[in-house]
Amino acid sequence: MSDRTTHWQNVYATKGEAEVSWFQDSPTISLDLIRAAAPDHDAAIIDIGGGASRLVDALLQDGYCDVAVLDLSANALEAARKRIGPAASKVDWIVADATTWRPAKTYDAWHDRAAFHFLTDPQDRAAYVERLRSGLARGGQIIVATFAPDGPEKCSGLPVQRNDSASLAAELGPDFELVETRSEIHRTPWDSTQAFQFSRFRRQK
Numbered sequence: 539m540s541d542r543t544t545h546w547q548n549v550y551a552t553k554g555e556a557e558v559s560w561f562q563d564s565p566t567i568s569l570d571l572i573r574a575a576a577p578d579h580d581a582a583i584i585d586i587g588g589g590a591s592r593l594v595d596a597l598l599q600d601g602y603c604d605v606a607v608l609d610l611s612a613n614a615l616e617a618a619r620k621r622i623g624p625a626a627s628k629v630d631w632i633v634a635d636a637t638t639w640r641p642a643k644t645y646d647a648w649h650d651r652a653a654f655h656f657l658t659d660p661q662d663r664a665a666y667v668e669r670l671r672s673g674l675a676r677g678g679q680i681i682v683a684t685f686a687p688d689g690p691e692k693c694s695g696l697p698v699q700r701n702d703s704a705s706l707a708a709e710l711g712p713d714f715e716l717v718e719t720r721s722e723i724h725r726t727p728w729d730s731t732q733a734f735q736f737s738r739f740r741r742q743k
Contacts, residue, residue: 716738716739
């Protein structure tokens with residue numbers, strides 16, 4: 539088990555859903571951007587680093603029927619499965635590291651609010667983009683939310699890579715065209731604030 543996997547298994551084994559800083563009762567911006575990226579409810583959507591996020595609940599309630607959630611932590615995915623109940627059988631739950639995973643299919647929309655900004659090693663970021671290119675259909679869209687340049691330097695005790703849309707575009711490469719960017723001041727369960735940015739890119743080639 540990698541150090542990354544051990545860390546996140548421990549986080550989700552020792553903390554409740556609303557006891558982590560990134561908890562959102564309603565992932566409004568993520569859902570809005572996915573709707574814009576993939577309006578067809580038959581579109582294949584994956585949430586990278588989804589953990590116990592409620593985005594999967596919202597996607598199912600919205601009528602999406604081809605949804606996958608990938609996370610390092612089996613504990614996190616089990617928490618989400620239990621919360622959702624019988625409808626969880628409609629979801630493809632994938633326990634994997636986004637830097638080493640081999641996608642078995644291509645997706646129309648790739649969402650990530652949790653994984654990319656923890657990749658502080660350039661080799662890990664390059665490996666992530668390689669998986670993205672393997673797993674995102676041509677013409678598909680990626681939505682990446684990271685801590686903004688004025689956001690926190692650490693999360694869950696780990697250093698993070700802060701980004702804006704320009705630095706993300708440089709990481710993804712010229713085959714990805716920026717469609718939209720949004721800012722968010724996220725309020726944590728203990729009422730502190732964190733600056734996030736969301737960027738939506740379309741894959742050209």
